[in-house]
Amino acid sequence: QITSFSALLGRQFGTEFNQPLLEAPGLGDLAGFPELPVRVPALLQTTGLSEFPPTHAVHNLSIPGYHLEDALQRRPIEPLVHRSDAKQTLTNMTLGMPDMIHEGDGPLMTQLEYALRWHPTVSVVELGYHEVVEAAVAQGPDALPDLKTFRENFGRLLSDLRASGSEVIAMTIPDPGDTAYFSSIESAASLLKVKPSALMAAYHLNQGDRISVDGLMEMGCHLIAGEASPLPEGSVVPGVWLEQVSNHVSAMNKDILVLAQEHTAVAYDLNGLFKRVQEIGISLGSRRLTADFLGGFYQLNGYYP
Secondary structure (H helix, E strand, C coil): CCCCHHHHHHHHHCCCCCCCCECCCCCCCCCCCCCCCCCCCCCCCCCCECCCCCCCCCCCCCCCCCCHHHHHHCCCCCCCCCCCCHHHHHHHHHHCCCHHHCCCCCCCCCHHHHHHHCCCCEEEECCCHHHHHHHHHHCCHHHCCCHHHHHHHHHHHHHHHHHCCCEEEEECCCCHHHCCCCEEHHHHHHHHCCCHHHHHHHHCCCCCCEECHHHHHHHHHHHHHCCCCCCCCCCEECHHHHHHHHHHHHHHHHHHHHHHHHCCCEEECHHHHHHHHHHCCEEECCEEEECCCCCECCCCCCCCC
């Protein structure tokens, strides 16, 4: 957390940058992986937050799992810990501290309201990615964000931030299909040290299919055991589905670019960065980071750098 992108940016600006630092092992769920019970404090934690209660306002308002709609509507809600809702618990611990500890006479703030209260000079907006990742993993067309609603909400976010006097950097949304969560057959075969044709024959794969992280783990276990067996649901993702997701992300990004221009915000093509990593990688000293699973650019979940 202390070397997150926003923290590094604040350090380069030479400005105070407080964060709601979560104690390891952290809190929250990841799309495509089993949901974890919400426990605060968890094993090895004291209070969940490294400073509890926080004594300073926070400047990193990023909350794992947030959708664009959450940034505009979700508020801290008592109790502090929601046993079956990690995102609400994270909202409380980020946006609700220390106000939830004291009796207040007004509603607690949304992410956008919290940002506006402190009149930021620079705001970095990177929203929309988690909902397309969730949809891509679930393979559900109905889960993809409604384009009209997304455009209206993103426009409102930029408008309010610019009206407050903040400079705004708006990030385009990366394509989940470019990430290490969805390995090509060739990439999966290289990682598992087998021929692509052998992988296709063993699991009845079609050309263009992708393998999820869970699928890769399962295949590795099968190789160790010396026998292939049916893969869990969601392990194989059809390429035609990821093309549909990619087209939807492209439409969302076109709206972001138009809205950024309308509201005189700076647009950064984060989608293009992820795509370049997928196509050619990134050189870092003597090492080349790639978008392959274990290629160095992504965490073990496969879709967060």
